Amino acid sequence: MLWLLAAELRKLIRPLVWGTGLAIAGFCLLITWGGANNARSALASPRIPDVCVRAVTAQCRQVSAHAHAAARTAAAATSLLAQPGEIGHVAAGMLASVPGLLLIALVAGGHWGGEWGSRTIRQLLARQGRRTWVLTVKWLTIWAAGVAALVCCWLLLAVAAPLIVAGAGLPAADAPMWAGLGSSASAAGRAVIVLGLFAAVGTAAGAIARGQLATTAITAGSMLLALLVAGIASIGRLSPASFVQAWMNFDAAGYLPTNFWSRFVSGGQQPGELAGLIGIVLTSAVAAVIARWRFSADVTV
Amino acid sequence: MDVISCVGLTKRFGPAVVVNGLDLAVSSGQVYGFLGPNGAGKTTTIRMLLGLIAPSAGRICLLGRRLPDPRAVAQAGAMIEEPAFYPWMTGRVNLEVLGATGGGCVPGEVARVLSLAGLSDVAARKVKTYSQGMRQRLGIAAAMLGRPPLLIIDEPTNGLDPAGIRDIRELLCGLAAEGTTVFLSSHLLAEVEQVCDRVAVIAGGRLVEEGAPAMLGAIKRRVRAEVRAADSGAAARLLARWTARYTDGQFLVEHDSGRDVNGVLMAGGVIAESVTVERPRLEDRFLEITGKEDARAVAAGS
Numbered sequence: 202m203l204w205l206l207a208a209e210l211r212k213l214i215r216p217l218v219w220g221t222g223l224a225i226a227g228f229c230l231l232i233t234w235g236g237a238n239n240a241r242s243a244l245a246s247p248r249i250p251d252v253c254v255r256a257v258t259a260q261c262r263q264v265s266a267h268a269h270a271a272a273r274t275a276a277a278a279t280s281l282l283a284q285p286g287e288i289g290h291v292a293a294g295m296l297a298s299v300p301g302l303l304l305i306a307l308v309a310g311g312h313w314g315g316e317w318g319s320r321t322i323r324q325l326l327a328r329q330g331r332r333t334w335v336l337t338v339k340w341l342t343i344w345a346a347g348v349a350a351l352v353c354c355w356l357l358l359a360v361a362a363p364l365i366v367a368g369a370g371l372p373a374a375d376a377p378m379w380a381g382l383g384s385s386a387s388a389a390g391r392a393v394i395v396l397g398l399f400a401a402v403g404t405a406a407g408a409i410a411r412g413q414l415a416t417t418a419i420t421a422g423s424m425l426l427a428l429l430v431a432g433i434a435s436i437g438r439l440s441p442a443s444f445v446q447a448w449m450n451f452d453a454a455g456y457l458p459t460n461f462w463s464r465f466v467s468g469g470q471q472p473g474e475l476a477g478l479i480g481i482v483l484t485s486a487v488a489a490v491i492a493r494w495r496f497s498a499d500v501t502v
Numbered sequence: 503m504d505v506i507s508c509v510g511l512t513k514r515f516g517p518a519v520v521v522n523g524l525d526l527a528v529s530s531g532q533v534y535g536f537l538g539p540n541g542a543g544k545t546t547t548i549r550m551l552l553g554l555i556a557p558s559a560g561r562i563c564l565l566g567r568r569l570p571d572p573r574a575v576a577q578a579g580a581m582i583e584e585p586a587f588y589p590w591m592t593g594r595v596n597l598e599v600l601g602a603t604g605g606g607c608v609p610g611e612v613a614r615v616l617s618l619a620g621l622s623d624v625a626a627r628k629v630k631t632y633s634q635g636m637r638q639r640l641g642i643a644a645a646m647l648g649r650p651p652l653l654i655i656d657e658p659t660n661g662l663d664p665a666g667i668r669d670i671r672e673l674l675c676g677l678a679a680e681g682t683t684v685f686l687s688s689h690l691l692a693e694v695e696q697v698c699d700r701v702a703v704i705a706g707g708r709l710v711e712e713g714a715p716a717m718l719g720a721i722k723r724r725v726r727a728e729v730r731a732a733d734s735g736a737a738a739r740l741l742a743r744w745t746a747r748y749t750d751g752q753f754l755v756e757h758d759s760g761r762d763v764n765g766v767l768m769a770g771g772v773i774a775e776s777v778t779v780e781r782p783r784l785e786d787r788f789l790e791i792t793g794k795e796d797a798r799a800v801a802a803g804s
Contacts, residue, residue, distance in 0.1 A: 204605050205602065208603045211598075211599050319589070323583075327553075327575065327580040328600055332572075499556060
């Protein structure tokens with residue numbers, strides 16, 4: 202199985218994977234740049250009600266002071282989040298939410314669905330008839346691509362985010378550079394679990410769709426549908442998207458967003474952290490059963 | 503020992519029976535030809551042999567193991583139809599990946615098969631730049647990876663120029679001489695005639711003829727005797743001891759000795775205008791066999 206794993210990892214060295222990884226990394230950089238600029242704008246001109254802009258009453262002075270303080274707090278929070286230790290939250294959150302889902306969908310489409318589209322599945326199965334092994338290794342390698350993207354994004358942001366924040370003129374963070382490393386690592390570890398779920402969905406999608414575009418569409422579409430369902434108060438808590446939200450415990454976004462997920466999930470009663478993990482594991486198991494069932498069918502491409 | 507053994511192999515796709523009760527036995531070291539027209543069930547049979555599709559009925563033993571045992575398939579080298587590769591990789595890397603997929607190869611194995619397939623010079627080029635012939639050669643190289651005891655090859659000379667066809671033919675003969683069993687599906691009858699020890703002809707999903715090429719009806723000699731129209735009735739009575747057909751003033755007698763045919767005619771008082779012994783081409787016989795099968799199928803359908 203290790204030989205097979207090595208072979209499948211080697212197949213990941215391809216323009217599609219590099220391109221997708223670069224796109225995700227670029228997106229993370231853009232988000233950080235946008236967040237820093239928004240924080241700077243807010244610092245320069247805090248939100249003060251129009252009525253208080255020209256008034257010099259004591260109440261308005263208090264409102265203005267509050268607004269400035271809030272802007273300074275938000276800017277400081279942004280600076281802190283952009284520290285190399287804390288920025289892992291952004292990388293983890295992005296990869297465990299919609300951007301990561303899209304990355305996994307594209308990789309699953311090319312790496313797994315593409316085997317059918319290009320008919321290389323015949324060569325693959327003619328040399329390795331253990332279909333369970335093939336499925337397992339495909340899942341592991343799609344997952345590995347996601348984890349590699351997570352690590353790369355964190356490393357890239359760890360270097361670039363402090364420079365972006367400094368360039369935006371935000372005040373320096375009042376904390377050591379590696380503050381928050383532990384909690385970032387914890388978030389990254391949780392994101393790895395979520396990436397495993399996305400990869401399981403991608404693997405099942407490939408076994409069902411047997412084509413590159415259809416695999417990408419089913420992977421992304423099924424989880425985006427789960428996000429929509431999560432917004433329905435009555436059944437939302439049973440959606441896999443709610444499991445991800447509960448497990449990742451995504452916060453509401455500040456100037457520098459740490460995810461693209463929480464805004465889609467309803468504020469109704471949500472499962473707890475453990476229930477979220479169990480839900481993720483069960484959803485992955487269901488995806489695995491579907492994938493194995495579909496993959497046992499005849500290969501006629 | 504039979505390297506390939508199929509008993510009652512049947513495959514249905516819905517109501518269509520694509521392979522119907524096929525029995526095959528391929529012995530070790532043979533080059534076994536598998537002939538049939540388009541839609542005869544050749545590729546479906548090969549897919550079943552490789553475990554890509556499951557038979558609806560019957561059983562397959564490959565290298566002593568009964569399918570769907572994946573170890574059996576892993577021991578066979580295979581090339582199915584037009585071989586497909588990862589276009590963003592070089593030819594060499596494609597083979598390395600395929601070797602690893604099957605459990606790894608000994609060092610130098612990829613270079614060996616590239617050399618055998620005549621691809622050493624282009625091994626560092628990406629496969630997307632390969633011509634069809636080069637892909638075909640790469641497919642054969644991939645099938646030979648790891649010196650498998652059994653090669654299952656579907657249309658190996660598709661897209662090759664005459665020199666390439668000769669190279670592949672020599673390569674297959676060389677592999678057979680080293681003890682590799684080759685199961686060769688082809689529509690090129692000349693190729694099968696030159697390379698194969700045994701041939702199976704399949705039509706309509708059924709085995710219609712099987713044996714050594716020289717023993718098949720295809721290769722049996724026949725006698726063509728030309729007689730005057732006035733003598734045709736007498737000649738027909740005299741030649742009735744053999745299977746004979748009369749067309750255009752000539753009798754086509756299913757017998758391999760012109761001397762015997764002429765002797766019978768002479769003894770009966772019929773002087774033949776000419777007596778010739780002919781060796782029909784496998785192609786003619788093949789069309790004859792498969793044509794009969796098609797006619798049977800049409801009759802059954804009506």
